[in-house]
Amino acid sequence: MSHTPHELPEDFPEHVAKMQELRASDAHFAKMYDAYHTANRATHRAETDVEPTSDDHMAELRRERMFLKDQIYAYLTKS
Numbered sequence: 001m002s003h004t005p006h007e008l009p010e011d012f013p014e015h016v017a018k019m020q021e022l023r024a025s026d027a028h029f030a031k032m033y034d035a036y037h038t039a040n041r042a043t044h045r046a047e048t049d050v051e052p053t054s055d056d057h058m059a060e061l062r063r064e065r066m067f068l069k070d071q072i073y074a075y076l077t078k079s
Contacts (some may be wrong), residue, residue, distance in 0.1 A: 006045040006065065008036060008072065015076045022075070029075055036068040 009016045013056040022029040043061040053061070 006040055008033065008069070010060065011069070012071055012076065018076055029072075032068060032072055032075065036065065036072060039065045063070070067078075 008019060018034065019029075023033055024030075039061065042051075043058075045064050046053045046058050046061055048063070
């Protein structure tokens with residue numbers, strides 16, 4: 001398993017410009033983006049044992065990150 005952080009610009013390179021635009025103009029998107037960044041950092045710290053945690057909590061962190069990423073992707077791709 002890779003312990004590389006899942007940064008949104010790396011995961012969605014085709015949407016980088018749109019993410020930057022939405023972060024500046026859409027408060028809801030900016031809140032989701034910031035929540036994802038926070039969840040991603042917490043997950044990465046747990047995965048790399050910087051902040052060790054239980055398996056159950058690790059699974060919860062990953063679910064939260066995945067949920068937010070799915071919401072962001074849906075927001076980026078809606079017409």
